[in-house]
Amino acid sequence: MAWLPGCFLCRFLLGWVGWSAPGLAVEVKVPSEPLSAPVGKTAELTCSYSTSVGDNFALEWSFVQPGKPVSMSQPILYFTNGQLYPTGSKAERASLLQNPPTGGVATLKLTDVRPSDAGTYLCHVNNPPDFYTNGLGLINLTVLVPPSRPSCSQSGQTSVGGSAALRCSSSTGAPKPVYNWIRLGASPTPSPGSMVQDEVSGQLILTNLSLASSGTYRCVATNQMGSASCELTLSVTDPSKGRVAGTVIGVLLGVLFLSVAVFCLIRFQKERRKRPKETFGGSDLREDAVAPGVSEQPLESEDSSNGLLERPSSASTVTTKSKLPMVV
Known part of the structure; x- marks a missing residue:
């Protein structure tokens, strides 16, 4: 076991020499805070290093998408043997502010920043035979994008006493x-107890709806790059008023039908009265016709006792008329 202290001492001495000897260590420094750049603008990712640059000096910038391990990074550009080689999908937009990057600074310049540029960037310096203390630096880049125009939708029972959910969401941003919901117009805003909104999910819950809840609602999506909005109209119905309206309409239709029937009946009666009376031709037979030579007046006899005329009974008169022949 006596060899252990000696071996440990050797490793300690080698480490102390490596730290103290100039030009033997490679150390990369990058900003500790994440960087951000607006979409369409230029991003500058600073990377500095300390080493004794020699013929074997090499620098590489690479990129890995959010949520993926560093081992899956893809090269953007690298510098070796005095030459700069852009590569990958960002080759046309990537360059170095210092070229050649042999003065201790190797800042990456990325033009026309796009949403797909968001992720982690790796600055890696390799300079054999210098050994590494920290030869790799990681920078997280956020691309700032204004919210896209959100889409508004609603669901639920939009009748008096019911509940409705208004939703708002932007596809990018x-x-x-x-998200913030506001009501447009001069109508009174529903009471706070009946309106609850979630600024993160963009959902607005309206409970215990009334006719006063009807109106136009606007959703505004906002971040530090700007804002966008959408609108929808909420119409609250009252089923009881619908039933009353149906009853009133039924009564009105009944009255209208009855009025039309009465009008038609009165018109029919008037038309009937205006028709001319029926006339009879010379060949028509009539029961009360009188034969020629016969007087229509009933026979009269003089009563010698009282001097009054005596009229035969109606029956005798009718019988006499009925027995006479009709002469045409």
Whole structure:
């Protein structure tokens, strides 16, 4: 066991020499805070290093998408043997502010920043035979994107006493936008107890709806890059008023039908009265016709006792008329 202290001492001495000897260590420094750049603008990712640059000096910038391990990084550009080689999908937009990057600074310049540029960038310096203490630096880049125009939708039972949910969401936006619902117009805003909104999800819950809840609602999506909005109209119905309206309409239709029937009946009676009376031709037979030579007046006899005329009974008169022949 006596060899252990000696071996440990050797490793300690070698480490102390490596730290103290100039030009033998490679150390990369990058900003500790994440960087951000507006979409369409230029981003500058600073990377500095300390080493004794020699013929074997090499620098590489690479990129890995959010949520993926560093081992899956893809090269953007690298510098070796005095030459700069852009590569990958960002080759046309990537360059170095210092070229050649042999003065201790190797800042990456990325033009026309796009949402797909958001992720982690790796600055890696390799300079054999210098050994590494920290030869790799990581920078997180956020691309700032204004929220896109959100889409508004609603669901639920939009009748008096019911509940409705209004939803609002933007497909793009970085950082993630917050949502705020407001009601347009001069109508009174529903009471706070009946309206609850979530600024993160963009949902507005309306409970115990009344006719006063009807109106136009606007959702505004906002982040540090700007804002966008959408609107929808909420119409609250009252089923009881619908039933009353149906009853009133039924009564009105009944009255209208009855009025039309009465009008038609009165018109029919008037038309009937205006028709001419029926006339008879010379060949028509009538029961009360009188034969020629027979007087229509009943026979009269003089009563010698009282001087009055005596009229035959109606029956005798009718019988006499009925027995006479009709002459045409």
